[in-house]
Amino acid sequence: MSMIAFFGALESGLIYALMALGVLISFRILDFPDLTADGSFPLGGAVAALAIVSGFNPWLACIFAMMAGMMAGMATALLNVKLGILHLLAGILVMTALYSVNLRIMGAPNLSLLGESTVFSIFTDGTNGVWVRVVVALCVVVVVKLLLDWFFSTQIGLAMRATGSNAKMAQAQGINTSAVIILGMAISNGLIALSGALFVQTQGGADVSIGIGTIVIGLAAVIIGETVLTAKRIFWITLSVVIGAVLYKLFIQIALSNQTLRSVGFGPQDLNLVTALLVVIVLMLPKYRSKALYVLGFGRNTQKDLSKSRSKETA
Template sequence: MSMLSFMGALEIGLIFALVALGVWISFRVLDFPDLTADGSFPLGGAVAAVLIVSGWNPWLSCLIAMLAGAAAGLLTGWLNVRLGILQLLASILTMIALYSINLRIMGAPNIPLLGEPTVFMPFVGENDAYWVQPLVLAGIVLLVKLMLDWFFSSQMGLALRATGANPRMARAQGVHTGRVVLGGMALSNALIALGGALYVQTQGGADVSMGLGTIVIGLAAVIIGETLMPSRTLYIITLATVVGAVMYRLFIALALEADFIGLKAQDLNLITAVLVAVALVLPRLKAKWRKPVKSAKPAGGSQP
């Protein structure tokens, strides 16, 4: 793999690390099967792209994109908590609605950002974009990770974790679980939308269909991270999620560049399915290998 390909894979991996952290909050912390990611990721990209083209500051555009993603997460949570719609169905309804909303926001199937200012522009020179952009993204991801570590060690974060682990016990302790679910879904999709806002700025444009398969990528990153770095410590879990997203993109890049395998860009979904399947099977295989083998005793006792 060339250095250019490696840095490109690292760049996309760091962006999807934000998506993976959002997916981790909904699936692992809240135990909420949420498919809104396929709509909130392009929503963040659409909002950021429209604002940047309109002359807004890129950083402020990213912040507003996060608010839009939070609103999408709130909608999914509201459908479940207030209207009693099943979690999975509520997220599917929001995801479907967001496709039309994204088209409304963009006013077209895609918006080019070539020549427009981005969050990377103040740091990038003429020939160093290939390594400066991943460095800026690494700083953003590190900041988000540290803020999540702090949040989940606070009283509000502990309430969110308790709600996902045992809602009945959380309610007995005075936690308003409905509000906590709404807040957790808003936080999850805000991070996913931030990933979408940064993605369009690295790719040079937004497309209404760019969210296809986002939830699968996020889940793959979470599962790979848990397999590579199994732990019950919070800051290691969030680190493993970030590492899982980066490793996922590196595996994809290696598979696509391996000439002897013969894979092409259209095989991306196939590679993703294989990687997720392997990541799911590995923990079971490791558990089998670690089981002690009991030595068989002779039926007639010890021989003299």
């Protein structure tokens, strides 16, 4: 893999890390299986592209994209908590509706950004674009990650985590779980839309189909991160998701550039197939890792230690 391909995968992984953080909030924090991501990702790209073409500052365009994504997430949450529609179905309905909304926003299936100023072009001089885009994306990811870490240490953030862990218990403690779910879904899809806004600025344009498979990538990043870095503290959980997104994109780049895979017929057109296979492998890793630890004796020791601690507590 060439250095250009490596930096490209790193840049893409960092941008998708924002989307993976959004997926983390819905799937892990709130325990809300949300499929809106496939619609809110291109929504963010469409809004940002239209704003940039209309003459707005690229950073302001990203804020507009986040606001649009937050409204999409709120729509999904409202369908669930107010109308009683199953969360999966609510996400599918909003995702389907957003396809038409994105076409309306762009006025066409795609919208070019060639020649337009972006959040990356401000810092590039034509020769350093390869690594400067990585640095800018990294700075955005770090800021968002730290803000999320702070938010989940506040009372509202703790209430959100409690709602995802046990909604009935959270209600018994006086938490307005409906409001918390709406807020969490807004933040989740706002981050996903921000990721889409940055993505289209690296690709030179927005397209209505860029959201296909977004939720799969997000889940893969979350699962890879959890496999690589198991932790309970929110700081390490968010960090694991960022690492998972970067590793995921690097794995995909390595897979598609590997001569062995090319020799058996895999190519760039098989990206979604390789993605699905990678997710299956990652899902299997925790299971076989547990079996390997048990065979090596760590599993037995853990059970013995647990039994000893319980007997001490009983005594």
